[in-house]
Amino acid sequence: MAEASTHPAANPAALRAPEPPARGAADPMRPRRFRIARLRRELADTFTLELEPLDGAGMHFKPGQFNMLYVFGVGEVPISISGDPADPSVLVHTTRAVGTVTNAMNRLKAGQSIGIRGPFGTHWPAEAAHGDDVLIVAGGIGLAPLRPLIHTVLAERDRFGKVLILYGARTPEDILFTRELKAWRGRFDMSVHVTVDRATGAWNGHVGVVTRLIKMGGFDPGNTSAFVCGPEAMMRFCLTALAEKGVREERMFISMERNMKCAVGVCGHCQWGGHFVCRDGPVFRFDKVADIFRVWEL
Amino acid sequence: MSDPATPQSARAVMLDVPGLDALIAALAGAGFTVIGPRLREQAIVLEPIEGRADLPAGWRDVQSPGHYRLEERADGALFGFASPPHAWKRHLHPPEVRLMRARSTGSGFEVTDSAGDHAPPRLALLGVKPCDLAAIAAQDQVFGLTPDAPEASRPDPTYAGRRRAAFIVALDCGHAAATCFCDSMGTGPAVPADGGGADLVMSEIVEGGHRFLVRPASPAGARLLDSLPEGTGRPPEAADRAAAAAVPEATRAAQRRRLDPDHRRIVADNLDHPHWSRVGERCLACANCTMVCPTCFCATVEDSTDLTGDIAERWRRWDSCFTMDFSYIHGGSIRIETASRYRQWMSHKLSSWYEQFGRSGCTGCGRCIAWCPVGIDLTEETARLAGRAPAQNAAKQDSATPTGGE
Ligand SMILES: Cc1cc2nc3c(=O)[nH]c(=O)nc-3n(C[C@H](O)[C@H](O)[C@H](O)COP(=O)(O)OP(=O)(O)OC[C@H]3O[C@@H](n4cnc5c(N)ncnc54)[C@H](O)[C@@H]3O)c2cc1C
Ligand code: SF4
Ligand code: SF4
Ligand code: FES
Numbered sequence: 012m013a014e015a016s017t018h019p020a021a022n023p024a025a026l027r028a029p030e031p032p033a034r035g036a037a038d039p040m041r042p043r044r045f046r047i048a049r050l051r052r053e054l055a056d057t058f059t060l061e062l063e064p065l066d067g068a069g070m071h072f073k074p075g076q077f078n079m080l081y082v083f084g085v086g087e088v089p090i091s092i093s094g095d096p097a098d099p100s101v102l103v104h105t106t107r108a109v110g111t112v113t114n115a116m117n118r119l120k121a122g123q124s125i126g127i128r129g130p131f132g133t134h135w136p137a138e139a140a141h142g143d144d145v146l147i148v149a150g151g152i153g154l155a156p157l158r159p160l161i162h163t164v165l166a167e168r169d170r171f172g173k174v175l176i177l178y179g180a181r182t183p184e185d186i187l188f189t190r191e192l193k194a195w196r197g198r199f200d201m202s203v204h205v206t207v208d209r210a211t212g213a214w215n216g217h218v219g220v221v222t223r224l225i226k227m228g229g230f231d232p233g234n235t236s237a238f239v240c241g242p243e244a245m246m247r248f249c250l251t252a253l254a255e256k257g258v259r260e261e262r263m264f265i266s267m268e269r270n271m272k273c274a275v276g277v278c279g280h281c282q283w284g285g286h287f288v289c290r291d292g293p294v295f296r297f298d299k300v301a302d303i304f305r306v307w308e309l
Numbered sequence: 310m311s312d313p314a315t316p317q318s319a320r321a322v323m324l325d326v327p328g329l330d331a332l333i334a335a336l337a338g339a340g341f342t343v344i345g346p347r348l349r350e351q352a353i354v355l356e357p358i359e360g361r362a363d364l365p366a367g368w369r370d371v372q373s374p375g376h377y378r379l380e381e382r383a384d385g386a387l388f389g390f391a392s393p394p395h396a397w398k399r400h401l402h403p404p405e406v407r408l409m410r411a412r413s414t415g416s417g418f419e420v421t422d423s424a425g426d427h428a429p430p431r432l433a434l435l436g437v438k439p440c441d442l443a444a445i446a447a448q449d450q451v452f453g454l455t456p457d458a459p460e461a462s463r464p465d466p467t468y469a470g471r472r473r474a475a476f477i478v479a480l481d482c483g484h485a486a487a488t489c490f491c492d493s494m495g496t497g498p499a500v501p502a503d504g505g506g507a508d509l510v511m512s513e514i515v516e517g518g519h520r521f522l523v524r525p526a527s528p529a530g531a532r533l534l535d536s537l538p539e540g541t542g543r544p545p546e547a548a549d550r551a552a553a554a555a556v557p558e559a560t561r562a563a564q565r566r567r568l569d570p571d572h573r574r575i576v577a578d579n580l581d582h583p584h585w586s587r588v589g590e591r592c593l594a595c596a597n598c599t600m601v602c603p604t605c606f607c608a609t610v611e612d613s614t615d616l617t618g619d620i621a622e623r624w625r626r627w628d629s630c631f632t633m634d635f636s637y638i639h640g641g642s643i644r645i646e647t648a649s650r651y652r653q654w655m656s657h658k659l660s661s662w663y664e665q666f667g668r669s670g671c672t673g674c675g676r677c678i679a680w681c682p683v684g685i686d687l688t689e690e691t692a693r694l695a696g697r698a699p700a701q702n703a704a705k706q707d708s709a710t711p712t713g714g715e
Binding site for chain 1: 409416419452606607608636638661
């Protein structure tokens with residue numbers, strides 16, 4: 012027994028010493044502030060923010076990871092990082108304005124600041140593709156989350172076999188990163204194929220869905236790693252086309268999109284079968300999720 | 310626990326009914342707000358109590374799919390009821406909590422406070438039944454408080470603060486409703502021998518003199534018992550211990566409802582089963598089941614500003630996978646059919662929870678069965694997914710009236 016001249020319970024601290032509340036940086040829902048250093052309009056509805064941290068600390072990330080972007084008082088949304096992982100001093104996000112938060116973000120000006128939490132989630136495992144042909148398959152805004160991977164692959168180009176970018180956009184006016192695509196297409200060590208759903212103006216390139224570009228081949232299916240990002244329906248068709256070509260499921264990677272309210276595994280919104288997409292994804296190796304990918308409305 | 314405690318059994322104490330007031334007073338004296346069961350509008354709720362007079366003396370619940378009502382019991386038991394509509398989660402994972410406040414600075418903003426900046430309330434939870442103890446353990450994992458939790462490095466500040474500051478008085482269960490199936494889930498009706506994370510474990514004995522056996526399960530619990538005023542209670546005798554041990558065993562014997570032990574596989578293997586659509590036709594998507602469930606943790610995060618637009622707040626509020634918005638992404642919700650939303654809920658409880666946390670997300674408390682307005686019953690739905698004749702389970706239910714018929 013405790014030698015109880017005073018009752019230990021009379022002193023709350025003696026009963027149980029609660030650990031001091033987690034402060035500031037330890038609070039996973041508290042954003043860091045970043046200033047908009049540059050704002051680039053990509054398309055009518057799509058813009059790129061180049062952000063600098065107000066706290067001076069940069070942000071290291073891996074290709075495919077995302078941040079939660081907070082517009083003061085309006086809300087917070089998950090957006091993939093579209094910059095070059097080799098340069099952590101500037102944080103780059105490319106966003107399509109589709110609703111409340113992304114439209115509010117679209118109205119911000121250089122010099123204003125936004126909140127950032129992250130980086131979160133799994134990454135495109137470029138390291139797993141060493142020695143393989145690399146197939147980067149993007150639909151629409153899905154090119155943005157793949158852009159850091161393209162940078163990584165090109166930075167260590169000789170570790171990979173052939174490198175192909177297959178990109179589908181709705182119309183020629185919806186093609187993202189056109190200058191970069193041109194520069195990549197001009198290289199002798201990679202190929203870039205772009206297709207549009209609907210040709211307009213002077214377009215004389217491919218017309219049709221991106222799966223057609225997969226069917227054209229130009230890679231060694233048995234030794235190919237494919238990284239696919241776009242609307243779920245587009246990914247569905249692409250995965251089927253890749254499988255038909257002979258690419259193995261364990262060498263296909265996809266990035267999943269789900270509603271996200273926390274990005275740290277506690278709000279439950281992003282659940283997909285047993286996975287928290289914010290934590291176990293957004294990038295998944297396809298063979299690990301192939302069974303649930305096929306289930307309706309999961 | 311760093312505290313070198315004397316063997317816990319040595320310090321157990323028998324309290325008579327007024328002795329319970331001494332226990333409650335000691336908790337209050339130690340700075341805790343005591344939360345316990347009390348009657349409100351024909352139901353038992355878990356709210357602050359001042360003393361034993363607030364406890365629902367002489368009430369029991371009668372529960373069945375879609376039904377909950379209270380009726381008097383003659384023995385004056387203070388904890389003679391099964392799962393109340395409230396779960397303890399409302400005190401550890403509150404229905405709404407402010408996560409952040411921020412102030413506009415013109416070109417940007419400044420966070421003026423966040424959830425982690427505040428000292429949590431110190432709550433003593435009085436009368437936590439084994440199923441609910443298991444639910445607290447499950448939420449400890451969700452919010453990153455256990456070493457094996459995936460987010461262990463960053464526990465949720467709100468939950469972690471409240472949970473670490475809390476004092477838990479667990480209770481061996483003395484009354485099962487027809488909706489209860491903790492025995493088949495391995496969560497009750499007895500508090501686990503190691504205390505299951507509680508600080509004190511209590512048994513209410515009504516036969517042979519109304520009394521309570523209270524045993525410490527943590528150093529903090531031992532200290533609390535030590536702090537009871539001189540002359541409170543007496544050491545338990547062998548007969549007291551035997552009587553206490555008989556309480557949950559009687560409850561176990563009265564329990565009829567079971568969840569198929571193979572539930573994880575049954576659900577995981579049948580995600581395309583036509584039965585989901587049949588349940589979807591009955592389910593109102595009212596979200597009652599998720600609100601009453603002690604393990605459901607889903608929440609939304611809402612940002613807003615005051616009228617001037619200068620002060621912004623971020624709140625977290627309970628949310629439910631039964632709403633259409635829950636799965637909304639640009640272009641439309643993922644789970645449009647009620648069937649897929651029900652499937653999400655039940656497959657999370659009974660299947661994906663194992664993948665996520667290595668255990669079932671269902672404790673067998675029965676709340677979702679009683680509070681479903683149309684009486685949807687996950688034990689029954691599991692049986693049907695497994696292809697068993699509905700009558701089999703229905704027959705079981707009819708005979709499962711351990712407390713109803715006097
Ligand atoms: C991991 C991940 C990475 C993403 N990366 C990008 C990116 O790089 N560029 C880009 O433009 N978009 C990206 N998105 C989609 C982007 O998050 C949504 O467009 C955005 O949430 C829409 O919010 P809103 O308030 O403008 O639209 P509203 O339609 O007004 O949204 C209402 C709410 O629904 C949810 N929501 C709506 N659409 C989506 C969606 N597509 N995905 C998830 N939640 C949604 C949000 O919680 C939002 O608060 C990504 C989504 C995820 C999950
Ligand atoms: S699913 Fe139902 S029975 Fe299981 S813990 Fe939740 S409310 Fe209780
Ligand atoms: S199962 Fe019952 S309680 Fe749950 S949402 Fe459907 S109708 Fe409501
Ligand atoms: S976004 Fe909250 S759990 Fe994944």
